[in-house]
Amino acid sequence: MQAELASPTRTELDKTLNTFATLQDQLLEMGEGLIRALPDMAIAFVILIVTWIVAKFAVRIADKIIGKTEMRPSLKNLVDTFVKLAIWLVGLMIALTVIMPGLTPASLIAGLGIGAVAIGFAFQDIFENFLAGVLIMLREKMRIGDVIECDGITGKVEHITLRETYVRKLSGEVTLVPNSMLFKNPVEILTDKVERRHEVLAGVSYDTDLDQAADVIRTAVESVDEVLTKKGIDVFACEFNSSSVDFKVRWWAGSKPRDGHESRDKVIRAIKRGLDDAGIEIPFPYVTHTFKEAVPLGGKSDS
Template sequence: MLNTLLDQLNSMGTEFVRALPDVAIALVIVLITAIVAKFAVRIADGLIGKTDLRASLRNLIETLVKLGVWILGLMIAAIVVFPGMTVGTLVAGLGIGAVAVGFAFQDIFENFLAGVLIMVREKMRIGDVIECEGIMGKVEHITLRETHVRKLSGEVTVVPNSILFKNPVEILTDKDQRRHEVVIGVSYDTDLDEAAEVIRKAVTAVEEIDTERGIDIFAQEFNSSSVDFLVRYWAGSTPRAGRESTDRVIRAIKRGLDDAGIEIPFPYITHTFKEKVPLGEKPGEPNTGD
């Protein structure tokens, strides 16, 4: 029993020593593969750098080139170490192994495939501001497994690609401009036609607004103490541009209505004696502050 075990160990040691030259050659092949992969990526980057391909698609091409070189190099190294192995048997073994690994790492391969499809499709480019599943921010980097989204507050959210592929994604900056809206209320004794004209002139004077695409002003609701106008206009699509244009529009409307003597009412009821009383109280009753 012991002699048999020693014989087997001796045989394994002899085979290992005999295989050392092949292992050394395989290591050299792996080293050459790493160098070739690096140069292949540089060549691919130089070729596609002259085109108008999107950054995400460039990353995909560079990754596939590197992956292809490494697969070829590792296959050659494996054949050198195991001389009896052929390309056919190696490919068949890789196929069976891929199925087994696929079941074990289903989520990883799902994110990988989603990353490839995200990079290939034209929408959602690097630099776009997106919103998906409560995540809103600027796309900074797309890899084959995950996407880095920089929130407007500065934090980075690492989002698995499968989430972005399987759920609706709202791309806020797909175009340079998008439509914004604000609501403004005027008192019930106001001439609505006059108020609409004052609002229109005020919004038109704002530089950030694209007046060529039109400005919509609709009287939309009888509120508790006002008639509300919905004001819609086109301006920059980024969140900051939207906030800046909204700020300018609100300031301009407030200034225009003040100059025209049109009241923007508080949520109070005005009675016959012009005494403004909070809702739920009667004129002359003290306000207890409760």
């Protein structure tokens, strides 16, 4: 009875010992393989260091060559990025073939192609912004330093990367805008030119001589230093308002938002001063009440 109980215990012990022996052999084999691979790993590590050095010097050389041209800063960043990317791809392929000798460049490229499809589906938004960033850098418009307006965001372009664009709002905050948003939606570039047309409405009373009022307004606008008189000044009677005849006054000044605010401030002040000096009323809204029956202005008291 005791022998029958001891026999299964010995069998389980033998199995356990065999498992440990197999595991030990596998660990020893992995350790020996790792030791044999150490020289190749060291060579691959050296290749990566050389790749980093070569990429760094290649970017400097590219900067020197580009510096002699009038290339935009955003396009310069794009060239630097592609130079580094190309060198690192070559360096990584060489390092992988050193570690895994059976891996050929053809099989590596094929594997990268299959992996790129899988990664493309998984990171569709990232690649969309990447391609949009490349196209934004390639196009001539929207340079760094421009003030733009897109989808309710107004600000100054500070930096363009392959993923996003840094837009500094006029109130001081910075907004990280995905490149796909700037590529898909209409973008208004406020500072594409150094000059921009501004406008304001000026109203005069109905009993005013409109020709005289137009001359007074034009003279007032011409007196403002910030106004570019060579570009012309427009004074158009545009609307019969509830209590005034409105003129649309248009002039040219600097395209920056600050330039627009300053010129508009001085133009409004000049128009107000000119109309006051000419005795022309700038009416404010008023209401006329009409009654069916006459309303007595005074009456006898009940006492």
